[in-house]
Amino acid sequence: MQYACAPMEGVTGDLFRQAQSRHFAPADRYYTPFLSPTASRALSARELREADPAHNAGIRVIPQLMGNCAEDFLWMAGALARLGYDEVNLNLGCPSGTVVTKKKGAGLLAERELLTRLLDGIFAAPPTAISVKTRLGKADAAEFPPLLELFNQYPIRELIVHPRVMTDQYDNRPDWDMFAYALEHSRAPVCYNGDVFDAPAHDALLARFPRLERVMLGRGLAANPGLIGQIKTGEPPTAERFRAFHDDLYDRTRRRIPEARAALFRMKEAWRYLGCSFLDAEALLKRIRRAQRLEDYESAARTLLATCPVRENPGFLRQEDAKR
DSSP: OEEEEOOOTTTSSHHHHHHHHHHSOOOSEEEOSOBOOOTTOOOOHHHHHHHOGGGGTTSOEEOEEOOSOHHHHHHHHHHHHHTTOOEEEEEEOOOOHHHHTTTOGGGGGGOHHHHHHHHHHHTTSOSSEEEEEEOSOSSOGGGHHHHHHHHTTSOOSOEEEOOSOGGGTTOSOOOHHHHHHHHHHOSSOEEEESOOOSHHHHHHHHHHOTTOOEEEESHHHHHOTTHHHHHHHSOOOOHHHHHHHHHHHHHHHHHHOOSHHHHHHHHHHHHHHHGGGBSSOHHHHHHHHHOOSHHHHHHHHHHHHHHSOBOSOOOHHHHHHHHO
16 A cells, blocks of 8 residues: 655645654655746745755655646646656645636636646656646536546546545545546546545545555644554554654744744644644643744643543544534
8 A cells, every 4th residue: 555645735845744754654655735837937935945855855755736837837847857856746636716716726627628738738748757636526526537538548647536526625525436436447546535534534445445555645644644654553653753743843843934923823733633633632722723922832732742642543524524
């Protein structure tokens, strides 16, 4: 089985990737939060940080690109190839409204002519291998078979399928029947993505798809950076490992972001997910969310990590179901 770390803006950037791989069983591949090729032919400061080989040393990182212009895509893929990357990933999965209205991400799935021109252009003479991350369509899973027929016309290195449609956002259940269709009919190797929040969810997925060989983990790995190791060994991560991971991530975040409020915001984003891995933690998580000074944040985080037991399984899906 191969495990990939999904791209999550503001959460699974280079500091998370390095800390996760240092303190827990690493992923086989890490995808950067999406980079946006534009006609300016320049990488932003954030994109330069994400793509800097020094920030990705020792792990396999695949830059994810989001756009709808083949020329811009190929320019950025070439720039990344010169930095040493041998693969880039095309994002056709992001359902954000601001992305979709620009006919990017999952918004391209409803623009078949534009998508076909993009794929024709980027696969004509690509400077790197190209994989694709996709949803099933815009509003109806019945859109997926024709989409897959289109994808099968190109030498896609890997097809990562999040079996929801764009309008689902992250609600409703992933459509495993349509994922089965992808496994059966895709010419490219298929990777599953969607709601693998903990070890029981992973086991249920493999019970349905015993021949599956590739899984992408997003929110589950953000909540439990030791999830891959737990899946492999059956043992949940210890509180000591969580403390070491947090302290490493916090220390490097403070060095990267000297301004206190910005550093606080970044760590609070991390705790949106990490907090799900601890029992009896709500009062301390509230202190973290309300912290206005680094000293207050440090006190709350230190107390939580020292006193709250680690959950065996975060169980996002069960928690969400209970709210409905």
